[in-house]
Amino acid sequence: MTGSASSIIGMTPALSITGLRFAYPDGREALRGVDLSVAPGERVALLGPNGAGKTTLVLHLNGILHGGGGRVEISGMPVAPGDRAAITEIRRRVGVVFQDPDDQLFMPSVAEDVAFGPANLGVRGAELTARVDEALAAVGMTGHRDQVPHHLSFGQRRRVAVATVLAMRPEILVLDEPSSNLDPASRRELAEIIESLPVTVLMVTHDLPYALELCPRSVILDAGRIVADGGTQALLADRELMAEHRLELPFGFDPAMRRG
Amino acid sequence: MSLHLDRESPIHRLSPEVKIVAMLLFTVLVVSTPRTAFAAFGGYLLLLAVVAVIARVPAGWLAKRATIELPFVVLAVALPFAGRGERVDWLGFSLSVDGLHGAWNIFAKGTLGVLASLLLAATTTMRDLILGLDRLRCPVVFTQIMTFMLRYIDVLADDARRMRIARLSRAYDPRFLWQAKAFAVGVGSLFLRSYERGERVYLAMLSRGYTGRLPAVSDSRAPAREWALSATLPVATAAILAVVLARGM
Numbered sequence: 001m002t003g004s005a006s007s008i009i010g011m012t013p014a015l016s017i018t019g020l021r022f023a024y025p026d027g028r029e030a031l032r033g034v035d036l037s038v039a040p041g042e043r044v045a046l047l048g049p050n051g052a053g054k055t056t057l058v059l060h061l062n063g064i065l066h067g068g069g070g071r072v073e074i075s076g077m078p079v080a081p082g083d084r085a086a087i088t089e090i091r092r093r094v095g096v097v098f099q100d101p102d103d104q105l106f107m108p109s110v111a112e113d114v115a116f117g118p119a120n121l122g123v124r125g126a127e128l129t130a131r132v133d134e135a136l137a138a139v140g141m142t143g144h145r146d147q148v149p150h151h152l153s154f155g156q157r158r159r160v161a162v163a164t165v166l167a168m169r170p171e172i173l174v175l176d177e178p179s180s181n182l183d184p185a186s187r188r189e190l191a192e193i194i195e196s197l198p199v200t201v202l203m204v205t206h207d208l209p210y211a212l213e214l215c216p217r218s219v220i221l222d223a224g225r226i227v228a229d230g231g232t233q234a235l236l237a238d239r240e241l242m243a244e245h246r247l248e249l250p251f252g253f254d255p256a257m258r259r260g
Numbered sequence: 261m262s263l264h265l266d267r268e269s270p271i272h273r274l275s276p277e278v279k280i281v282a283m284l285l286f287t288v289l290v291v292s293t294p295r296t297a298f299a300a301f302g303g304y305l306l307l308l309a310v311v312a313v314i315a316r317v318p319a320g321w322l323a324k325r326a327t328i329e330l331p332f333v334v335l336a337v338a339l340p341f342a343g344r345g346e347r348v349d350w351l352g353f354s355l356s357v358d359g360l361h362g363a364w365n366i367f368a369k370g371t372l373g374v375l376a377s378l379l380l381a382a383t384t385t386m387r388d389l390i391l392g393l394d395r396l397r398c399p400v401v402f403t404q405i406m407t408f409m410l411r412y413i414d415v416l417a418d419d420a421r422r423m424r425i426a427r428l429s430r431a432y433d434p435r436f437l438w439q440a441k442a443f444a445v446g447v448g449s450l451f452l453r454s455y456e457r458g459e460r461v462y463l464a465m466l467s468r469g470y471t472g473r474l475p476a477v478s479d480s481r482a483p484a485r486e487w488a489l490s491a492t493l494p495v496a497t498a499a500i501l502a503v504v505l506a507r508g509m
């Protein structure tokens with residue numbers, strides 16, 4: 001189950017992970033040698049059971065977690081947590097949308113929250129306003145710019161969380177379970193937003209139909225290792241592989257029925 | 261009990277940094293006033309009353325929150341009994357003059373200081389306070405600690421509300437004392453949950469390039485007019501002090 005668009009010759013991968021290992025301070029080994037390469041513009045789903053290490057892996061992509069060994073590169077630039085200027089550049093390139101939007105939104109108004117990231121990057125004045133407007137428009141939340149984030153519905157907060165990251169104009173968008181807790185319409189609208197963005201996407205999800213809809217390629221992470229990497233449809237159709245890694249399709253869902 | 265009072269007033273509209281500086285200068289002047297300049301303390305209180313009226317902060321609101329000063333009041337009451345030196349007799353109690361003055365000193369200055377801080381808090385949101393400190397080039401450690409506090413307060417309140425609802429929906433009735441255990445356990449897990457939540461919020465902030473300084477989004481400095489306006493408080497305070505001292509107290 002190997003082979004992917006990332007092996008296109010002569011192209012620096014948008015994301016390249018080699019031999020990544022990580023253990024939490026309590027000794028729990030969350031990543032045990034992860035290798036992954038994602039080509040620019042690719043959309044990849046990161047699948048795996050609870051506790052597989054998906055969120056841990058995501059936190060390595062922008063240098064929040066580090067120090068366990070291995071290497072992460074974003075468009076050829078190594079994620080080096082010691083180097084302040086470099087890490088700021090990495091965090092500009094990699095936009096992470098966290099699983100729970102409440103973790104991400106903390107400013108007193110939607111607009112200020114969206115402005116937080118680009119302002120940290122030194123963007124000011126008219127340019128900052130333009131970025132905020134653009135990001136809010138991309139997620140269809142322009143009308144809510146002066147509202148308090150806590151007062152929005154869950155789906156709206158998820159969208160604002162995406163906007164906070166879009167405002168930083170990332171090259172790679174990393175989403176941790178973007179469709180969880182969304183109603184079907186919000187789920188579809190978010191898919192449309194993600195699909196319309198001209199960026200590389202790594203999407204952690206338990207929502208397998210969502211993975212199939214949005215990501216031509218999937219990787220399965222289990223017990224801190226990549227155990228499968230290939231076309232999403234082929235992976236989902238492999239019953240043995242799926243069962244082995246506690247992945248279950250929703251009742252009545254047939255991956256072969258969807259687009260290939 | 262929130263410390264911010266969301267009102268529309270000229271004081272609310274002032275930039276945070278000018279209010280912080282005015283409050284600090286006021287406090288410094290109050291603290292450096294000789295404790296026997298009784299008239300001066302009356303004048304200071306009057307000044308604060310004027311500020312409170314302009315800011316539309318009710319006296320009751322201030323009084324309720326000023327109770328944080330209670331330990332100092334207790335200390336002030338204890339001092340006259342404990343002090344040494346010359347003593348006066350009052351209703352059969354032997355009181356130390358030094359102690360009396362000391363008590364007055366703590367009580368008067370403490371009250372004025374607390375009232376001034378409360379007025380600042382009432383008219384300035386927490387985030388603006390941090391922004392103000394940041395603009396005044398306050399060391400990052402302080403603003404950072406305050407940013408964290410700001411975050412945890414919201415997180416705590418929110419989690420407490422959710423956990424209360426969860427308890428109530430499982431037919432928890434806190435009227436019975438023996439069920440208070442659920443509350444105690446709740447406080448413990450609330451702390452843990454808030455801590456973990458706080459951690460995640462912090463990670464999300466780091467992911468968006470946070471380096472310890474809140475970005476000053478509107479890079480607007482406070483206009484001179486605001487500085488001049490807020491200077492009224494410390495200038496008036498200094499004037500009162502000068503007059504009282506010149507009159508030989």
Ligand SMILES: Nc1ncnc2c1ncn2[C@@H]1O[C@H](COP(=O)(O)OP(=O)(O)OP(=O)(O)O)[C@@H](O)[C@H]1O
Pocket residue numbers: 024025026028029030048049050051052053054055056057
């Ligand atoms: N802060 C932490 N301290 C110690 N162990 C942790 C910590 N965070 C996660 N772990 C452990 O690391 C492993 C991987 O966790 P991680 O959160 O990356 O899983 P995940 O794949 O994102 O799971 P889920 O699908 O439930 O979100 C788990 O065994 C988890 O218990």
Ligand SMILES: [Mg+2]
Pocket residue numbers: 054055056099176
């Ligand atoms: Mg996770």
